[in-house]
Amino acid sequence: MVEENFKKTAAATYDIAKIMGGLYGDGFIALKGAFSREWVQQLDEDIWLLYQDALKRPGGAVGRGPKRHYVEIHPEDIRGFVDLATHPWVTAVCEAVLGPDYKIVEIGFDIPNPGAVDQPWHRDFPDPEDTIVGRRLNSLAFNLTTVDVAEDMGPFEIAPGTQWDLPDNFEHGMFPAKDSYPRYQALAQRKMPKMGDISTRSALTIHRGTANYSDKPRPALVLGVDAPTANNAERHDLQITRAYFETLPEYLKQHLTYRLVDKLEPIYQAHTIEGLMMGEA
Template identity: 60%
Template sequence: MTPSTIGTDPDIAEAVATLYTDGIIGRKAAFSAEWADAMREDIEVAFEEARSRPDGAVGRGPKRYYVEMHPEQMRGWLELVDHPWVRGVCEAVLGPNYQIVELGFDVPGPGAKNQPWHRDFPMPDETRSAGRLTSLAFNATAVDTEENMGPFEIAPTTQWDLPEGFEHEMFPDKALYSRFEALAVRKYPRRGDISARSALTLHRGTANESDKSRPVLVLGVDSPGAGNAEHHDMAVTRGFYDSLPDRVKAHLVCPVVDELTPISQKHSIEGLMMGEA
Protein backbone atom coordinates (compact mmCIF):
# COMPACT_ATOMS: atom_id res chain seq x y z
CA MET A 1 0.00 0.00 0.00
CA THR A 2 1.38 3.39 -0.99
CA PRO A 3 -0.07 6.88 -0.57
CA SER A 4 -0.87 6.99 -4.27
CA THR A 5 -2.96 3.83 -4.14
CA ILE A 6 -4.73 4.25 -0.81
CA GLY A 7 -7.26 6.68 -2.21
CA THR A 8 -8.33 4.24 -4.92
CA ASP A 9 -8.26 1.00 -2.89
CA PRO A 10 -11.90 -0.02 -2.36
CA ASP A 11 -11.17 -1.90 0.88
CA ILE A 12 -9.55 1.18 2.41
CA ALA A 13 -12.24 3.52 1.11
CA GLU A 14 -14.90 1.26 2.64
CA ALA A 15 -13.02 1.12 5.95
CA VAL A 16 -12.76 4.91 6.16
CA ALA A 17 -16.44 5.39 5.31
CA THR A 18 -17.48 2.81 7.88
CA LEU A 19 -15.25 4.25 10.59
CA TYR A 20 -16.79 7.67 10.04
CA THR A 21 -20.34 6.28 10.10
CA ASP A 22 -20.38 3.25 12.43
CA GLY A 23 -17.15 3.91 14.31
CA ILE A 24 -15.84 0.35 13.81
CA ILE A 25 -14.80 -1.86 10.89
CA GLY A 26 -13.62 -5.48 10.80
CA ARG A 27 -11.29 -7.40 8.52
CA LYS A 28 -11.85 -11.15 8.49
CA ALA A 29 -8.86 -13.50 8.28
CA ALA A 30 -6.30 -10.71 8.02
CA PHE A 31 -3.84 -13.09 9.67
CA SER A 32 -3.56 -16.84 10.08
CA ALA A 33 -4.89 -18.72 13.08
CA GLU A 34 -1.27 -19.72 13.76
CA TRP A 35 -0.28 -16.04 13.96
CA ALA A 36 -3.04 -15.49 16.52
CA ASP A 37 -1.97 -18.56 18.50
CA ALA A 38 1.59 -17.23 18.73
CA MET A 39 0.17 -13.88 19.83
CA ARG A 40 -1.75 -15.60 22.59
CA GLU A 41 1.40 -17.37 23.79
CA ASP A 42 3.20 -14.01 23.95
CA ILE A 43 0.25 -12.40 25.76
CA GLU A 44 0.22 -15.19 28.34
CA VAL A 45 3.95 -14.75 29.03
CA ALA A 46 3.58 -10.96 29.31
CA PHE A 47 0.48 -11.28 31.51
CA GLU A 48 2.18 -13.63 33.96
CA GLU A 49 5.19 -11.31 34.19
CA ALA A 50 3.04 -8.19 34.59
CA ARG A 51 0.98 -9.67 37.41
CA SER A 52 4.15 -10.60 39.30
CA ARG A 53 5.02 -6.96 40.04
CA PRO A 54 3.29 -3.79 41.26
CA ASP A 55 1.52 -1.73 38.56
CA GLY A 56 2.26 -4.34 35.92
CA ALA A 57 -1.43 -4.94 35.22
CA VAL A 58 -4.28 -2.52 35.82
CA GLY A 59 -7.85 -3.54 36.64
CA ARG A 60 -10.59 -2.74 34.16
CA GLY A 61 -13.32 -4.24 36.31
CA PRO A 62 -13.69 -7.48 38.33
CA LYS A 63 -11.60 -10.29 36.80
CA ARG A 64 -10.60 -7.99 33.94
CA TYR A 65 -7.10 -6.63 33.31
CA TYR A 66 -5.18 -4.42 30.93
CA VAL A 67 -1.43 -4.74 30.33
CA GLU A 68 0.91 -2.79 28.06
CA MET A 69 3.87 -4.45 26.40
CA HIS A 70 6.81 -3.56 24.20
CA PRO A 71 6.77 -4.50 20.50
CA GLU A 72 9.63 -6.97 21.02
CA GLN A 73 7.44 -8.96 23.39
CA MET A 74 5.20 -9.92 20.48
CA ARG A 75 6.67 -12.03 17.69
CA GLY A 76 4.02 -10.95 15.18
CA TRP A 77 4.20 -7.20 15.87
CA LEU A 78 5.92 -6.30 12.61
CA GLU A 79 3.46 -8.37 10.60
CA LEU A 80 0.63 -6.56 12.40
CA VAL A 81 1.78 -2.97 11.91
CA ASP A 82 3.05 -3.64 8.38
CA HIS A 83 -0.12 -5.31 7.16
CA PRO A 84 -1.33 -3.41 4.06
CA TRP A 85 -4.86 -2.98 5.42
CA VAL A 86 -3.61 -1.68 8.77
CA ARG A 87 -1.18 0.73 7.13
CA GLY A 88 -3.76 1.83 4.59
CA VAL A 89 -6.45 2.54 7.18
CA CYS A 90 -3.99 4.42 9.41
CA GLU A 91 -2.79 6.61 6.58
CA ALA A 92 -6.23 7.29 5.15
CA VAL A 93 -7.81 8.20 8.52
CA LEU A 94 -4.88 9.67 10.46
CA GLY A 95 -2.64 11.01 7.70
CA PRO A 96 0.72 9.95 6.25
CA ASN A 97 2.58 10.77 9.47
CA TYR A 98 0.45 8.61 11.76
CA GLN A 99 2.11 7.48 15.00
CA ILE A 100 2.10 4.03 16.61
CA VAL A 101 1.75 4.83 20.32
CA GLU A 102 0.40 1.78 22.14
CA LEU A 103 0.64 -1.99 22.29
CA GLY A 104 -1.27 -3.81 24.99
CA PHE A 105 -3.95 -6.34 25.70
CA ASP A 106 -7.17 -6.79 27.64
CA VAL A 107 -7.88 -10.03 29.48
CA PRO A 108 -11.50 -10.53 30.56
CA GLY A 109 -11.29 -13.65 32.66
CA PRO A 110 -14.00 -16.02 33.89
CA GLY A 111 -16.32 -14.04 36.17
CA ALA A 112 -15.68 -10.66 34.53
CA LYS A 113 -18.77 -8.43 34.87
CA ASN A 114 -20.46 -6.07 32.44
CA GLN A 115 -18.46 -2.88 32.12
CA PRO A 116 -20.27 0.45 32.12
CA TRP A 117 -20.70 2.00 28.68
CA HIS A 118 -17.67 4.20 28.10
CA ARG A 119 -15.11 5.85 25.87
CA ASP A 120 -11.41 5.29 26.38
CA PHE A 121 -10.67 9.04 26.58
CA PRO A 122 -12.52 12.37 26.29
CA MET A 123 -13.53 13.67 22.86
CA PRO A 124 -10.69 15.75 21.39
CA ASP A 125 -11.43 19.35 20.41
CA GLU A 126 -10.63 18.54 16.78
CA THR A 127 -13.24 15.81 16.71
CA ARG A 128 -15.84 18.01 18.37
CA SER A 129 -15.25 21.06 16.19
CA ALA A 130 -14.17 19.57 12.86
CA GLY A 131 -15.65 16.06 12.91
CA ARG A 132 -12.24 14.45 12.42
CA LEU A 133 -11.02 11.22 14.00
CA THR A 134 -7.52 11.62 15.45
CA SER A 135 -6.85 8.12 16.76
CA LEU A 136 -7.68 4.49 16.09
CA ALA A 137 -7.61 1.32 18.16
CA PHE A 138 -6.94 -1.94 16.33
CA ASN A 139 -8.04 -5.12 18.09
CA ALA A 140 -7.00 -8.71 17.35
CA THR A 141 -8.57 -11.56 19.29
CA ALA A 142 -6.35 -14.31 20.67
CA VAL A 143 -9.24 -16.82 20.80
CA ASP A 144 -12.34 -17.72 18.82
CA THR A 145 -15.01 -15.71 20.63
CA GLU A 146 -18.03 -17.58 21.97
CA GLU A 147 -21.32 -16.13 23.25
CA ASN A 148 -20.64 -16.91 26.91
CA MET A 149 -17.07 -15.51 26.91
CA GLY A 150 -18.13 -11.90 27.47
CA PRO A 151 -17.98 -10.57 23.90
CA PHE A 152 -17.12 -6.96 23.14
CA GLU A 153 -20.22 -4.82 22.66
CA ILE A 154 -20.28 -1.50 20.78
CA ALA A 155 -22.91 1.12 19.93
CA PRO A 156 -22.24 2.18 16.32
CA THR A 157 -22.42 5.90 15.40
CA THR A 158 -21.87 7.06 18.99
CA GLN A 159 -18.33 8.30 18.32
CA TRP A 160 -20.02 11.63 17.49
CA ASP A 161 -22.19 11.83 20.64
CA LEU A 162 -21.31 14.99 22.54
CA PRO A 163 -20.31 14.13 26.11
CA GLU A 164 -23.18 15.99 27.76
CA GLY A 165 -23.81 14.41 31.14
CA PHE A 166 -20.79 12.13 30.76
CA GLU A 167 -18.70 11.70 33.90
CA HIS A 168 -15.11 12.71 33.07
CA GLU A 169 -16.44 13.13 29.49
CA MET A 170 -16.13 9.35 29.14
CA PHE A 171 -18.94 7.68 31.10
CA PRO A 172 -22.53 8.46 30.08
CA ASP A 173 -25.23 8.62 32.70
CA LYS A 174 -27.18 5.38 33.09
CA ALA A 175 -30.28 7.27 31.97
CA LEU A 176 -28.73 7.20 28.47
CA TYR A 177 -28.07 3.46 28.42
CA SER A 178 -31.29 2.58 26.62
CA ARG A 179 -30.02 4.42 23.52
CA PHE A 180 -26.74 2.49 23.50
CA GLU A 181 -28.46 -0.82 24.15
CA ALA A 182 -30.80 -0.20 21.22
CA LEU A 183 -27.78 0.37 18.96
CA ALA A 184 -25.57 -2.31 20.51
CA VAL A 185 -23.83 -4.93 18.42
CA ARG A 186 -21.85 -7.79 19.95
CA LYS A 187 -18.73 -8.91 18.13
CA TYR A 188 -17.61 -12.53 17.73
CA PRO A 189 -14.19 -12.37 16.05
CA ARG A 190 -12.15 -15.46 15.36
CA ARG A 191 -8.40 -15.97 15.46
CA GLY A 192 -6.83 -14.03 12.61
CA ASP A 193 -9.57 -11.39 12.42
CA ILE A 194 -8.76 -7.75 13.15
CA SER A 195 -10.88 -4.65 13.69
CA ALA A 196 -10.27 -0.92 13.71
CA ARG A 197 -12.42 1.46 15.74
CA SER A 198 -12.59 4.90 17.16
CA ALA A 199 -12.18 4.52 20.92
CA LEU A 200 -14.77 7.31 21.21
CA THR A 201 -17.48 4.93 20.01
CA LEU A 202 -19.36 3.90 23.18
CA HIS A 203 -18.52 0.31 24.07
CA ARG A 204 -18.16 -2.19 26.88
CA GLY A 205 -16.99 -5.66 27.70
CA THR A 206 -19.83 -7.95 28.71
CA ALA A 207 -20.01 -10.55 31.46
CA ASN A 208 -17.77 -13.57 30.92
CA GLU A 209 -19.86 -16.54 32.06
CA SER A 210 -17.49 -19.17 30.68
CA ASP A 211 -14.47 -20.87 32.24
CA LYS A 212 -12.15 -19.31 29.61
CA SER A 213 -10.31 -16.00 29.33
CA ARG A 214 -10.86 -13.86 26.22
CA PRO A 215 -7.54 -12.03 25.65
CA VAL A 216 -7.50 -9.39 22.93
CA LEU A 217 -4.62 -7.33 21.59
CA VAL A 218 -4.80 -3.53 21.38
CA LEU A 219 -2.73 -1.46 18.94
CA GLY A 220 -3.15 2.29 19.42
CA VAL A 221 -2.38 4.71 16.58
CA ASP A 222 -2.61 8.53 16.58
CA SER A 223 -2.57 11.47 14.27
CA PRO A 224 0.39 13.75 15.06
CA GLY A 225 -0.47 15.88 18.07
CA ALA A 226 -3.36 13.71 19.27
CA GLY A 227 -1.53 13.30 22.57
CA ASN A 228 -2.23 9.70 23.52
CA ALA A 229 1.46 8.75 23.46
CA GLU A 230 1.95 10.52 26.78
CA HIS A 231 -0.22 7.86 28.44
CA HIS A 232 2.03 5.02 27.27
CA ASP A 233 5.64 3.89 27.80
CA MET A 234 6.31 1.72 24.77
CA ALA A 235 9.99 1.44 23.78
CA VAL A 236 12.21 -0.54 21.41
CA THR A 237 15.86 -1.56 21.60
CA ARG A 238 18.38 -0.29 19.09
CA GLY A 239 18.88 -3.72 17.52
CA PHE A 240 15.13 -4.21 17.06
CA TYR A 241 14.69 -0.71 15.65
CA ASP A 242 17.52 -1.19 13.17
CA SER A 243 15.89 -4.40 11.92
CA LEU A 244 12.66 -2.65 10.95
CA PRO A 245 11.77 -1.41 7.45
CA ASP A 246 12.01 2.36 7.07
CA ARG A 247 8.27 2.53 6.35
CA VAL A 248 7.65 1.21 9.88
CA LYS A 249 10.38 3.23 11.60
CA ALA A 250 8.77 6.39 10.23
CA HIS A 251 5.71 5.82 12.44
CA LEU A 252 7.48 5.01 15.71
CA VAL A 253 7.64 7.86 18.20
CA CYS A 254 8.74 5.80 21.19
CA PRO A 255 12.23 5.87 22.72
CA VAL A 256 15.00 3.67 21.31
CA VAL A 257 16.82 2.23 24.34
CA ASP A 258 19.73 -0.04 25.19
CA GLU A 259 17.59 -2.26 27.41
CA LEU A 260 13.84 -2.59 27.87
CA THR A 261 12.27 -1.70 31.22
CA PRO A 262 9.04 -3.39 32.36
CA ILE A 263 6.11 -1.02 31.86
CA SER A 264 4.26 0.41 34.83
CA GLN A 265 0.71 1.00 33.65
CA LYS A 266 -0.33 4.64 33.29
CA HIS A 267 -3.50 4.30 31.22
CA SER A 268 -5.79 3.60 34.16
CA ILE A 269 -9.50 4.26 33.62
CA GLU A 270 -10.88 4.74 37.12
CA GLY A 271 -14.52 4.37 36.12
CA LEU A 272 -13.90 0.80 34.94
CA MET A 273 -12.36 -0.52 38.15
CA MET A 274 -15.60 -1.82 39.63
CA GLY A 275 -17.65 -2.59 36.53
CA GLU A 276 -21.28 -3.30 37.39
CA ALA A 277 -20.39 -5.45 40.38
Protein backbone atom coordinates in the same frame (compact mmCIF):
# COMPACT_ATOMS: atom_id res chain seq x y z
CA MET B 1 10.69 4.76 -3.41
CA VAL B 2 10.09 1.62 -1.31
CA GLU B 3 7.76 3.53 1.03
CA GLU B 4 5.91 5.13 -1.89
CA ASN B 5 5.32 1.73 -3.52
CA PHE B 6 4.21 0.30 -0.16
CA LYS B 7 1.62 3.04 0.26
CA LYS B 8 0.33 2.63 -3.29
CA THR B 9 -0.05 -1.13 -2.79
CA ALA B 10 -1.97 -0.71 0.48
CA ALA B 11 -4.23 2.00 -0.91
CA ALA B 12 -4.98 0.03 -4.09
CA THR B 13 -5.88 -3.16 -2.21
CA TYR B 14 -8.69 -1.75 -0.06
CA ASP B 15 -11.66 0.54 -0.66
CA ILE B 16 -10.73 3.82 1.02
CA ALA B 17 -14.28 5.19 0.76
CA LYS B 18 -15.58 2.10 2.59
CA ILE B 19 -12.94 2.49 5.29
CA MET B 20 -13.78 6.17 5.80
CA GLY B 21 -17.52 5.54 5.69
CA GLY B 22 -17.29 2.76 8.26
CA LEU B 23 -15.19 4.64 10.80
CA TYR B 24 -16.98 7.96 10.38
CA GLY B 25 -20.34 6.14 10.34
CA ASP B 26 -20.54 3.18 12.72
CA GLY B 27 -17.11 3.88 14.21
CA PHE B 28 -16.06 0.25 13.68
CA ILE B 29 -14.77 -1.83 10.75
CA ALA B 30 -13.12 -5.25 10.48
CA LEU B 31 -11.19 -7.51 8.15
CA LYS B 32 -11.82 -11.25 8.29
CA GLY B 33 -8.88 -13.65 8.02
CA ALA B 34 -6.12 -11.05 8.05
CA PHE B 35 -3.73 -13.49 9.71
CA SER B 36 -3.37 -17.26 9.80
CA ARG B 37 -4.52 -19.25 12.81
CA GLU B 38 -0.92 -20.40 13.30
CA TRP B 39 0.23 -16.77 13.52
CA VAL B 40 -2.47 -16.04 16.10
CA GLN B 41 -1.56 -19.12 18.16
CA GLN B 42 1.99 -17.78 18.37
CA LEU B 43 0.64 -14.41 19.50
CA ASP B 44 -1.47 -16.14 22.14
CA GLU B 45 1.62 -17.92 23.50
CA ASP B 46 3.47 -14.61 23.76
CA ILE B 47 0.55 -12.91 25.49
CA TRP B 48 0.20 -15.57 28.18
CA LEU B 49 3.88 -15.38 29.10
CA LEU B 50 3.65 -11.58 29.26
CA TYR B 51 0.44 -11.72 31.32
CA GLN B 52 1.95 -13.99 33.95
CA ASP B 53 4.96 -11.69 34.21
CA ALA B 54 2.80 -8.55 34.42
CA LEU B 55 0.68 -9.97 37.24
CA LYS B 56 3.82 -10.22 39.37
CA ARG B 57 4.82 -6.56 38.96
CA PRO B 58 3.25 -3.49 40.60
CA GLY B 59 1.49 -1.57 37.84
CA GLY B 60 2.16 -4.37 35.36
CA ALA B 61 -1.48 -5.38 34.87
CA VAL B 62 -4.13 -2.74 35.57
CA GLY B 63 -7.74 -3.54 36.33
CA ARG B 64 -10.45 -2.74 33.84
CA GLY B 65 -13.13 -4.21 36.07
CA PRO B 66 -13.50 -7.36 38.21
CA LYS B 67 -11.53 -10.28 36.71
CA ARG B 68 -10.41 -8.07 33.82
CA HIS B 69 -6.92 -6.68 33.10
CA TYR B 70 -5.11 -4.54 30.59
CA VAL B 71 -1.36 -4.93 30.06
CA GLU B 72 0.79 -2.53 28.07
CA ILE B 73 3.81 -4.16 26.45
CA HIS B 74 6.85 -3.43 24.30
CA PRO B 75 6.65 -3.99 20.52
CA GLU B 76 9.50 -6.50 20.59
CA ASP B 77 7.74 -8.54 23.30
CA ILE B 78 5.67 -10.24 20.59
CA ARG B 79 7.08 -12.05 17.59
CA GLY B 80 4.46 -10.73 15.16
CA PHE B 81 4.68 -6.99 15.80
CA VAL B 82 6.14 -6.10 12.40
CA ASP B 83 3.59 -8.32 10.61
CA LEU B 84 0.79 -6.50 12.41
CA ALA B 85 2.11 -2.95 12.11
CA THR B 86 2.85 -3.28 8.39
CA HIS B 87 -0.22 -5.28 7.35
CA PRO B 88 -1.58 -3.57 4.21
CA TRP B 89 -5.07 -3.18 5.70
CA VAL B 90 -3.69 -1.60 8.87
CA THR B 91 -1.56 0.85 6.91
CA ALA B 92 -4.39 1.65 4.47
CA VAL B 93 -6.79 2.39 7.33
CA CYS B 94 -4.26 4.56 9.17
CA GLU B 95 -3.37 6.51 6.03
CA ALA B 96 -7.01 7.04 5.10
CA VAL B 97 -8.31 8.20 8.49
CA LEU B 98 -5.27 9.62 10.28
CA GLY B 99 -3.18 10.87 7.36
CA PRO B 100 0.30 10.02 6.07
CA ASP B 101 2.06 11.06 9.29
CA TYR B 102 0.22 8.71 11.65
CA LYS B 103 2.11 7.24 14.61
CA ILE B 104 1.75 3.99 16.54
CA VAL B 105 1.71 5.03 20.20
CA GLU B 106 0.58 1.96 22.14
CA ILE B 107 0.54 -1.83 22.10
CA GLY B 108 -0.96 -4.02 24.78
CA PHE B 109 -3.64 -6.60 25.45
CA ASP B 110 -6.93 -6.85 27.30
CA ILE B 111 -8.02 -10.05 29.07
CA PRO B 112 -11.56 -10.57 30.40
CA ASN B 113 -11.18 -13.67 32.55
CA PRO B 114 -13.97 -16.03 33.61
CA GLY B 115 -16.15 -14.11 36.03
CA ALA B 116 -15.59 -10.70 34.40
CA VAL B 117 -18.77 -8.63 34.65
CA ASP B 118 -20.45 -6.13 32.35
CA GLN B 119 -18.46 -2.92 32.13
CA PRO B 120 -20.30 0.41 32.25
CA TRP B 121 -20.73 2.01 28.84
CA HIS B 122 -17.75 4.26 28.23
CA ARG B 123 -15.15 5.87 25.98
CA ASP B 124 -11.48 5.09 26.46
CA PHE B 125 -10.64 8.78 26.96
CA PRO B 126 -12.39 12.16 26.68
CA ASP B 127 -13.22 13.65 23.28
CA PRO B 128 -10.42 15.80 21.86
CA GLU B 129 -11.18 19.18 20.34
CA ASP B 130 -10.56 17.68 16.89
CA THR B 131 -13.71 15.60 17.34
CA ILE B 132 -15.92 17.91 19.37
CA VAL B 133 -15.27 21.01 17.25
CA GLY B 134 -13.66 19.78 14.04
CA ARG B 135 -15.73 16.56 13.78
CA ARG B 136 -12.59 14.61 12.88
CA LEU B 137 -11.22 11.33 14.20
CA ASN B 138 -7.59 11.66 15.26
CA SER B 139 -6.94 8.23 16.78
CA LEU B 140 -7.81 4.58 16.21
CA ALA B 141 -7.62 1.37 18.23
CA PHE B 142 -6.97 -1.91 16.41
CA ASN B 143 -8.03 -5.17 18.08
CA LEU B 144 -7.08 -8.75 17.33
CA THR B 145 -8.53 -11.68 19.27
CA THR B 146 -6.39 -14.74 20.04
CA VAL B 147 -9.42 -17.04 20.43
CA ASP B 148 -12.64 -17.76 18.58
CA VAL B 149 -15.08 -15.61 20.54
CA ALA B 150 -18.35 -17.21 21.66
CA GLU B 151 -21.48 -15.60 23.11
CA ASP B 152 -20.67 -16.64 26.69
CA MET B 153 -17.06 -15.36 26.64
CA GLY B 154 -17.81 -11.71 27.33
CA PRO B 155 -17.80 -10.36 23.76
CA PHE B 156 -17.03 -6.72 23.04
CA GLU B 157 -20.17 -4.62 22.57
CA ILE B 158 -20.32 -1.30 20.72
CA ALA B 159 -23.00 1.34 20.11
CA PRO B 160 -22.47 2.38 16.45
CA GLY B 161 -22.26 6.06 15.61
CA THR B 162 -21.79 7.26 19.17
CA GLN B 163 -18.27 8.56 18.59
CA TRP B 164 -20.04 11.81 17.66
CA ASP B 165 -22.08 12.08 20.89
CA LEU B 166 -21.18 15.27 22.73
CA PRO B 167 -19.98 14.51 26.27
CA ASP B 168 -22.85 16.26 28.02
CA ASN B 169 -23.20 14.88 31.56
CA PHE B 170 -20.36 12.40 30.94
CA GLU B 171 -18.43 11.66 34.11
CA HIS B 172 -14.73 12.46 33.49
CA GLY B 173 -15.73 13.04 29.86
CA MET B 174 -15.85 9.26 29.40
CA PHE B 175 -18.85 7.74 31.20
CA PRO B 176 -22.32 8.69 29.96
CA ALA B 177 -25.16 9.13 32.43
CA LYS B 178 -27.04 5.92 33.20
CA ASP B 179 -30.31 7.35 31.92
CA SER B 180 -28.76 7.12 28.42
CA TYR B 181 -28.05 3.38 28.75
CA PRO B 182 -31.33 2.28 27.09
CA ARG B 183 -30.26 4.07 23.92
CA TYR B 184 -26.86 2.35 23.88
CA GLN B 185 -28.44 -1.02 24.60
CA ALA B 186 -30.86 -0.51 21.71
CA LEU B 187 -27.96 0.29 19.37
CA ALA B 188 -25.58 -2.36 20.73
CA GLN B 189 -23.79 -4.78 18.44
CA ARG B 190 -21.88 -7.72 19.90
CA LYS B 191 -18.67 -8.63 18.08
CA MET B 192 -17.61 -12.26 17.89
CA PRO B 193 -14.47 -12.40 15.78
CA LYS B 194 -12.49 -15.55 14.99
CA MET B 195 -8.76 -16.12 15.22
CA GLY B 196 -7.09 -14.18 12.41
CA ASP B 197 -9.72 -11.42 12.20
CA ILE B 198 -8.71 -7.83 12.94
CA SER B 199 -10.88 -4.79 13.64
CA THR B 200 -10.42 -1.10 14.24
CA ARG B 201 -12.60 1.47 15.94
CA SER B 202 -12.67 4.96 17.27
CA ALA B 203 -12.00 4.65 21.00
CA LEU B 204 -14.61 7.41 21.37
CA THR B 205 -17.43 5.17 20.14
CA ILE B 206 -19.38 4.14 23.24
CA HIS B 207 -18.62 0.52 24.09
CA ARG B 208 -18.18 -2.02 26.86
CA GLY B 209 -16.90 -5.49 27.58
CA THR B 210 -19.69 -7.86 28.58
CA ALA B 211 -19.81 -10.52 31.28
CA ASN B 212 -17.67 -13.62 30.72
CA TYR B 213 -19.84 -16.54 31.82
CA SER B 214 -17.53 -19.16 30.30
CA ASP B 215 -14.57 -20.96 31.83
CA LYS B 216 -12.21 -19.42 29.24
CA PRO B 217 -10.41 -16.06 29.09
CA ARG B 218 -10.77 -13.88 25.98
CA PRO B 219 -7.43 -12.18 25.19
CA ALA B 220 -7.37 -9.37 22.62
CA LEU B 221 -4.34 -7.47 21.38
CA VAL B 222 -4.65 -3.68 21.18
CA LEU B 223 -2.69 -1.38 18.85
CA GLY B 224 -3.19 2.36 19.37
CA VAL B 225 -2.50 4.81 16.54
CA ASP B 226 -2.63 8.64 16.49
CA ALA B 227 -2.85 11.41 13.93
CA PRO B 228 -0.31 14.23 14.43
CA THR B 229 -2.90 16.32 16.32
CA ALA B 230 -3.57 13.65 18.98
CA ASN B 231 -1.68 13.36 22.25
CA ASN B 232 -2.31 9.78 23.37
CA ALA B 233 1.42 9.06 23.32
CA GLU B 234 1.57 11.00 26.60
CA ARG B 235 -0.34 8.17 28.29
CA HIS B 236 2.10 5.50 27.13
CA ASP B 237 5.78 4.59 27.05
CA LEU B 238 6.59 2.86 23.77
CA GLN B 239 10.15 1.62 24.27
CA ILE B 240 12.31 0.05 21.58
CA THR B 241 15.84 -1.22 22.02
CA ARG B 242 18.43 0.12 19.64
CA ALA B 243 19.23 -3.41 18.44
CA TYR B 244 15.58 -4.13 17.61
CA PHE B 245 15.11 -0.72 16.00
CA GLU B 246 17.84 -1.52 13.47
CA THR B 247 15.90 -4.59 12.30
CA LEU B 248 12.68 -2.66 11.55
CA PRO B 249 11.60 -1.70 8.03
CA GLU B 250 12.28 1.96 7.24
CA TYR B 251 8.59 2.56 6.57
CA LEU B 252 7.66 1.34 10.04
CA LYS B 253 10.34 3.40 11.80
CA GLN B 254 8.69 6.56 10.47
CA HIS B 255 5.33 5.57 11.99
CA LEU B 256 6.38 4.90 15.57
CA THR B 257 6.43 7.18 18.60
CA TYR B 258 9.15 5.61 20.71
CA ARG B 259 11.88 5.94 23.30
CA LEU B 260 15.13 4.27 22.27
CA VAL B 261 16.74 2.29 25.09
CA ASP B 262 19.66 -0.10 25.48
CA LYS B 263 17.56 -2.42 27.64
CA LEU B 264 13.78 -2.58 27.98
CA GLU B 265 12.40 -1.23 31.24
CA PRO B 266 9.25 -2.56 32.91
CA ILE B 267 6.18 -0.47 32.06
CA TYR B 268 4.35 1.11 34.96
CA GLN B 269 0.98 1.92 33.46
CA ALA B 270 -0.26 5.45 33.98
CA HIS B 271 -3.55 5.22 32.04
CA THR B 272 -5.96 3.79 34.59
CA ILE B 273 -9.72 4.06 34.08
CA GLU B 274 -11.11 4.22 37.62
CA GLY B 275 -14.73 4.18 36.46
CA LEU B 276 -14.36 0.61 35.17
CA MET B 277 -13.16 -0.94 38.40
CA MET B 278 -16.54 -1.80 39.91
CA GLY B 279 -18.28 -2.96 36.75
CA GLU B 280 -21.81 -1.87 35.86
CA ALA B 281 -23.92 -1.03 38.85
